[in-house]
Every structure is written in structure tokens, then in C-alpha cells.
Amino acid sequence: MKKTALVMALAIGVTAAFAQDLTSSKGEKYLPEANDWAIGFDAMPVVNMFGHLVSNSGNNTTMISPMGAQTIVGKMFMDDKTAIRAMLGINFGSTTNNVLVHDATSTSPTAMVTDADKHSTSAITLGGGIEKRRGNTRLQGYYGAMLMLGFGNAGSDTYTYGNSLSATNTTPTNSFGQNTANPGAGVLTNKAGGLFALGLDAFIGAEYFIVPKISIGAEYWWGIGFSSVGQGSMTSESWTTSLQSASVNTGGHSSFNVGNSVGNPQAGAAGTPLAGVGNIMINFHF
Secondary structure: HHHHHHHHHHHHHHHHHHHHOOOOOOOOOOOOOOEEEEEEEEOOHHHHHHHHOOOOOOOOOOOOOOOOEEEEEEEEEEEOOOOEEEEEEEEEEEEEEEEEEOOOOOOOOOEEEEEEEEEEEEEEEEEEEEEEEOOOOOOOEEEEEEEEEEEEEEEEEEEOOOOOOOEEEEEOOOOOOOOOOOOOOEEEEEEEEEEEEEEEEEEEEEEEEEOOOOOOOOEEEEEEEEEEEEEEEEEEEEEEOOOEEEEEEEEEEEEEOEEEOOOOOHHHHOOOOEOOOEEEEEEEEO
16 A cells, blocks of 8 residues: 555656646746737747857758748737737848959959849748647647748849940950850840749647747748749840840749748749748747
């Protein structure tokens, strides 16, 4: 009898040791409740920052976010196990690549001018869906689905050249390629068409509430998606008896993928299928 009582006491002790108090010492509840709101951010920039502090090997992340940069996830809890999700991502990017080339107007081998390529992209992501939750401790599991809509610009390039076209320099050297349809012509702009993306994504994840109403977690996405890039245009200049410019249309493309998250329409525009992608999230509930 004593042995049975001892076993029961040990079992109760172990259970108590691993049990989690869902209320802080100040009386604050750890977990979200009905009518709570939440906002979530991709934590990978923070992970990368700490990774760069301990390594100079470049980007230290091994995960691909389905949301991309500058994306916020909002939640409204209908009850403690169900939340309505919304997502907004606004991404604009611009980079300029400068290359030094020899100055065609100078006989000095050290005289240089600059060719420049300004590349820009834009993408806006909208999403809405539902999230269901499980678990009775500070470690919570969740799953759900979202309908995603993305649109923007698949990419455009604007070129400037240090060596200008002229009667004495009809085929100037440049760093960014010639118009193959018209040898000697320099490309001035190359603009892809507008991007449209639509998808249905399922997600599953887990989060741990480190302090009341603040959690860190990871989630994994999978879905079906369609993306389309419209017809673009390219403008180039050339020299015949005078400076001439001409524009031609360039083709577009479309794709349909299973396992392609449309949460990042820029990746869809590049034609890269994101088969099962994930991200790390920090969530604040209030």
C-alpha cells in the first residue's frame, strides 16, 4: 500500500513539475482569448542580424519566407481556438549597378566613365483566411488556410551609358548588352509586364508564449497558385544618320503550380516554385 502511495506521489510530483501556469505572477494570461487581436512579423531579419554578428559568410538563413519582407499578419480571435487571419505585404525595391568603362572620347587608358543599370520591382500581397488552434499549455499548435492575391511589377531596368552614341561612335561599348535584333543599338529600358498572382495556401505551425501574449513560432506553407506576367516592352537607341530610338513588345508568361506559395508574388514572377516554404514569426496579442 505504501509502495502504491509512493508511486502516486511521484507521478503527481512529475506532473506538477512539467505543468505550466497559464497565468503570470501579476495575473496576466499567457494565451489569447476571444476578442483579442494580434499582429505578427517575420522574425528572419532578426535571426539574420544575429547570424551576421557571429559569421561573415553572408546570409545565414536556411528558410524561405512565403511572405517576403515588409509583411504583417493580423489576427482577430473569435474564441480561444479560432482566429480570422489577414495579411498585407507591401514590397518595393530598387538597386543600381554601376560599372566603369573606358572613356571613348579620351586617348588616356585610365580615363573612365560610368554605365549604370537601375533595377526596380514592386509587389503587393493581400490575404485572408482562418486559423484553428490546439493545445492547453504555452506551446500551441495551429493550422488553417488563406486565399492569397498578389500584384505588382515583375521587374524593370533603366540603363544609362557613359559613352554616348554619335556620328564618330556609332557602336559604343556598354556593360549591359546590345539589342540583338539591332546590333549596335543600346538598350535604354527593359520593362516586364504587370504581375498578377492568385493562390490558396494551407499552413501548419506551432508557437510558444515566452511571456504573456507574446509568442515566437514557426509555420510551414503549401498550396496551389496561378501567376501571370503581362506583355512588357524594350526601348533601344541606335545611330544611322542620326540618333534613333525604337520600342518593341516583349512576351509575357503564366504558370500554375502545386506547392507554390503565392504569399511572395515576386518569387512567382521569377518563375521559382516555392514547394513547401516556411517562416519564423513573432506575434503580439492585445
